[in-house]
Amino acid sequence: MLIYFLFQTALITSIIVLSLWIISMIIKDVSIIDTAFAPIIFVITFLSIYLSPAASIFKYIIFVIIFIWTVRLTLLMLQRKLGHGEDSRYTKLREWKKPGLSFNIFALWQVFIKQGIVIWLVTLPVQFLLFTSTTSSLNIFNIIGLIIISVGFFWECVADIQLNKFKRNEVNQKTFLQSGLWSLSRHPNYFGEIMFWWGIYIFSIVNSLTLISIIGPILFSYLIINVTGVKTMDKRMSQNYNGYSEYIKSSNSIIPRIFS
Numbered sequence: 001m002l003i004y005f006l007f008q009t010a011l012i013t014s015i016i017v018l019s020l021w022i023i024s025m026i027i028k029d030v031s032i033i034d035t036a037f038a039p040i041i042f043v044i045t046f047l048s049i050y051l052s053p054a055a056s057i058f059k060y061i062i063f064v065i066i067f068i069w070t071v072r073l074t075l076l077m078l079q080r081k082l083g084h085g086e087d088s089r090y091t092k093l094r095e096w097k098k099p100g101l102s103f104n105i106f107a108l109w110q111v112f113i114k115q116g117i118v119i120w121l122v123t124l125p126v127q128f129l130l131f132t133s134t135t136s137s138l139n140i141f142n143i144i145g146l147i148i149i150s151v152g153f154f155w156e157c158v159a160d161i162q163l164n165k166f167k168r169n170e171v172n173q174k175t176f177l178q179s180g181l182w183s184l185s186r187h188p189n190y191f192g193e194i195m196f197w198w199g200i201y202i203f204s205i206v207n208s209l210t211l212i213s214i215i216g217p218i219l220f221s222y223l224i225i226n227v228t229g230v231k232t233m234d235k236r237m238s239q240n241y242n243g244y245s246e247y248i249k250s251s252n253s254i255i256p257r258i259f260s
Helices: 002-027 037-051 056-081 088-093 101-122 124-132 140-168 188-203 208-226 230-240 244-250
Strands: none
Touching (some): 002 124, 037 056, 056 140, 101 124
16 A cells, blocks of 8 residues: 555656646746745645545644745745746756757756656655554654754744845845854755755654655755755855855855854
């Protein structure tokens, strides 16, 4: 039954991703997958809740957590995207292949299918919790997980608020933020996001089977640090701001100084 349950969520994820790929060809914007990242996770979570035999308390808690996270991140992504067209990271991909069918097939695998796989794997803790839980009471892992989720969410919210306020000031156009949470590490928003998903994993630990889903936060952390987040942003910031390369050598990338 677990395999069938996972197959259903994987199927829905595939349908959504393929639909977005088709839309991206029509509007010529591959970066819509980023804006859809959080909503897809919410859909998988909602489907998992609908199919789940777990106790209502776990369903309610997961729904509220993922819903709030989805709304915040989606609004943030829309704010950054609307009026700016396709993200430059994806525009550069168009240089790798000839326009038309060649690029579209390339984008299907390189962007949409890979992103779909990542999203599905990241949600594994939620899926395993909702399908394997046989208890109606919270354990110590659930409590610890909720604390970590709360701290991580608060951390990334504050970091994004500080960054948006900093960017709105025209005086700061040629420099980078080094105050508030941004004085403790170069990427406090990524730190909060990583904490959030590790909190989700710890919250999901209700039996030995749910331990398997650790692949979710491990993969997410690796991608944020080594692929889509820290390294990419550090490279871009070094190219755009004087002194940032030196700043990298004297600052923590992810873990705040208070923790290291």
